Amino acid sequence: MSFSRLVRFISTDGNTYYGDAILKAGIIDARKATHAWIISGNIFGHYLVTDQQKPIKKLLAPLSWDQIHTVRFLGLNYAKHALEIKLPKPKYPILFFKPVTSIVGPTDPIPVPKFAQIDNETDYECELVIVIGKEAKNITEAEALDYVLGYAVGNDVSQRSWQIKKGGGQWSLGKMLDGWAPFGPAIVSSKIIKDPQNLQISTKINGKIVQSENTSDQIFGVAKTISFLSQGTTLLPGDLIWTGTPAGVGMGRTPQYWLKHGDIVEIELENVGTIQNEVVYEKDIKAKL
Structure with a gap:
């Protein structure tokens, strides 16, 4: 079974x-x-x-660090999100990475070290997370979902000043920090979620809804994303693919909203569940992994 x-x-x-x-x-x-x-x-x-x-x-996080080979993220993958930050829809998926040390569990704190407190521009991003279940290379879009173990929900925590203004054109400095990719609460089998392109996804900050969208707004859907990323590259069991965030991020709001010490961030994905993480400034918090 x-x-x-x-x-x-x-x-x-x-x-x-x-x-x-x-x-x-x-x-x-x-x-x-x-x-x-x-x-x-x-x-x-x-x-x-x-x-x-x-x-x-x-x-805990549904997978331990030693089970995860690569943590991939897509940027600008929701049409309305690209519109809110006034950027054109990408022609191809925009890809970046985080280290496995960014992975923490569904109720662990989000630690904000002094490095990330520059300009106080820490942001939230609710995301559908794909968990790869078996080796995939050069696969077609039609067969891509056969390689999925299941799905989870995550928060691609981002520090915008390092990501955009001070990162030299790449995004990693604003996204790579320990604890900045909480996910869970479970990996829900792909046998339960057969259509990942029709799921409601949302974020609440201190109980207030700030993001609410359907995964149908993705520019590159789950199957297309997996197929594209497998071209010339082997996706391994345990690899995580975060599929971008919808509109409503703090950077795109008027006025802009940045996460503060003590904020409670709840991120929910239909048929998967919710993660809830507290933003904690200036503390060295080690999650059990």
């Missing part, structure tokens, strides 16, 4: 497990699960969803 909603969690015995979240009827958000069926084996190969349950004490 394959998993429905893959979670990685610390249980009450202090150990870390992979599991399939046990949810009540009508609930889809793994953050509301109190227990999970334990998974044994390799989630990218042969594994077994056992009949053993464990209580969930804390949800």
